[in-house]
Amino acid sequence: MDSNLVLIKEEVNKIFTQFLEKKAQRKTPERYAILDEIYSKKAHFDVDTLFIQMKNRNYQVSRATVYNTLDLLLECGLVIKHQFGQNLAQFEQSYGYKQHDHMICTTCGKVTEFCDPRIVQTESMMGELLNFEIVHHSLNLFGNPKVDENGICLNCDNVVST
Amino acid sequence: MDSNLVLIKEEVNKIFTQFLEKKAQRKTPERYAILDEIYSKKAHFDVDTLFIQMKNRNYQVSRATVYNTLDLLLECGLVIKHQFGQNLAQFEQSYGYKQHDHMICTTCGKVTEFCDPRIVQTESMMGELLNFEIVHHSLNLFGNPKVDENGICLNCDNVVST
DNA sequence: CTCGGTGCAAAGCTTTTGCATCCGC
DNA sequence: GCGGATGCAAAAGCTTTGCACCGAG
Numbered sequence: 001m002d003s004n005l006v007l008i009k010e011e012v013n014k015i016f017t018q019f020l021e022k023k024a025q026r027k028t029p030e031r032y033a034i035l036d037e038i039y040s041k042k043a044h045f046d047v048d049t050l051f052i053q054m055k056n057r058n059y060q061v062s063r064a065t066v067y068n069t070l071d072l073l074l075e076c077g078l079v080i081k082h083q084f085g086q087n088l089a090q091f092e093q094s095y096g097y098k099q100h101d102h103m104i105c106t107t108c109g110k111v112t113e114f115c116d117p118r119i120v121q122t123e124s125m126m127g128e129l130l131n132f133e134i135v136h137h138s139l140n141l142f143g144n145p146k147v148d149e150n151g152i153c154l155n156c157d158n159v160v161s162t
Numbered sequence: 163m164d165s166n167l168v169l170i171k172e173e174v175n176k177i178f179t180q181f182l183e184k185k186a187q188r189k190t191p192e193r194y195a196i197l198d199e200i201y202s203k204k205a206h207f208d209v210d211t212l213f214i215q216m217k218n219r220n221y222q223v224s225r226a227t228v229y230n231t232l233d234l235l236l237e238c239g240l241v242i243k244h245q246f247g248q249n250l251a252q253f254e255q256s257y258g259y260k261q262h263d264h265m266i267c268t269t270c271g272k273v274t275e276f277c278d279p280r281i282v283q284t285e286s287m288m289g290e291l292l293n294f295e296i297v298h299h300s301l302n303l304f305g306n307p308k309v310d311e312n313g314i315c316l317n318c319d320n321v322v323s324t
Numbered sequence: 325c326t327c328g329g330t331g332c333a334a335a336g337c338t339t340t341t342g343c344a345t346c347c348g349c
Numbered sequence: 350g351c352g353g354a355t356g357c358a359a360a361a362g363c364t365t366t367g368c369a370c371c372g373a374g
Contacts, residue, residue: 025353025354026347026348026349026352026353026354027348027349028347028348028353028354028355029348030354030355031354046338047338047339048337048338060356061355061356062355062356062357063338063339063356063357064339064340064341064354064355064356064357065354065355065356067339067340068354068355081247083245083246083247084245085243085245087245087249087251087337087338087363087364088337088338089249089338089339103288103292103294105294106297112292114288114291114292116284116287116288118280118283118284119284119301121280122278122280122281122301122303123303125278126265126276126278126303127303127305129276130265130274130276130305131307131308132265132267132303132305132306132307132308133305133306133307133308134303134304134305135268135304135305135306136304137301137302137303137304138300138301138302138304139281139284139299139300139301139302140299140300140301141284141285141288141289141294141296141299142296142297142298142299142300143289143292143294143295143296143297144294144295144297145293145294145295146293146294146295187328187329188327188328188329188372188373188374189373189374190328190329190330190372190373192329192330193329208363209363209364210362210363222331223330223331224330224331224332225331225332225363225364226329226330226331226332226364226365226366227329227330227331229364229365230329230330249338249339249362249363250362250363251363251364
């Protein structure tokens with residue numbers, strides 16, 4: 001395992017511990033196991049994927065606990081929740097990640113991240129204009145992939161029928 | 163009923179008719195009734211609200227038909243679908259509306275629309291960069307409302323506990 | 325007359341809830 | 350030992366599906 005990942009895991013564990021202590025919540029092994037699993041790979045995931053992943057690693061937790069723990073992780077900012085248009089909530093780790101937004105491929109659903117600092121300007125302008133203190137935002141672009149002469153998607157490598 | 167609304171309804175009816183003919187779909191009264199109901203008020207709505215609304219007007223349609231028709235209206239661009247973070251899809255009419263984005267109040271969930279042309283720049287830049295032809299986007303800002311000295315939200319008029 | 329659309333109810337899926345058991349504090 | 354957290358299963362909420370009937374073309 002790369003050493004950077006170990007450092008990040010230590011850091012998020014510490015943050016989570018502080019959060020739990022401040023909220024007088026119990027530090028159960030399940031909660032730390034879920035946090036660890038989430039930070040073991042950089043990817044978007046949904047509740048069921050995470051649940052199955054843990055089951056495969058022989059760490060038995062119930063769905064209810066996964067949901068419960070995700071709420072806590074959301075609250076302390078270690079995880080971000082997305083709704084990319086389907087009815088399935090997607091999550092991603094957020095510590096050590098700079099702010100980014102998402103480009104969603106309309107043919108395969110693949111999600112690519114990108115950054116554009118202009119969003120922050122829009123945020124602060126609109127916050128002021130509408131009298132809100134902006135907490136967070138979500139910007140999703142939906143697009144058809146451009147394909148090469150063989151009909152291969154330049155972004156996701158899928159064959160796209162045109 | 164204001165005459166502008168009548169004009170818009172005529173226009174969307176025509177668009178829908180053309181769409182149905184092109185797709186060789188039947189022009190059923192239910193479909194037109196749903197379209198009419200949607201364009202009768204400028205507001206975000208969810209499937210159930212629309213369903214109940216029509217029932218109250220003594221126009222009986224089944225939920226299945228509402229879902230079915232909404233799919234058609236989405237496909238021909240007369241309606242836009244949103245996921246504002248909950249598990250409840252929200253829709254809004256799109257004809258005769260300029261592009262806009264949404265500010266969602268974190269205390270009451272109220273949605274306010276706004277425009278910022280910078281988004282279009284981000285769209286075209288990222289489309290080029292990532293090799294996508296952007297079809298549409300969704301930008302949602304989430305924020306706490308600023309309140310006055312009495313704790314009244316300046317935006318939604320609710321009392322906000324601080 | 326035909327075949328697609330509707331209505332109804334049942335099924336599906338994700339998420340939430342209730343309750344007995346368990347274990348962190 | 351107490352009270353909150355877990356696990357399980359059942360329930361809830363939104364959406365989709367199957368099937369018989371109806372009506373647009």
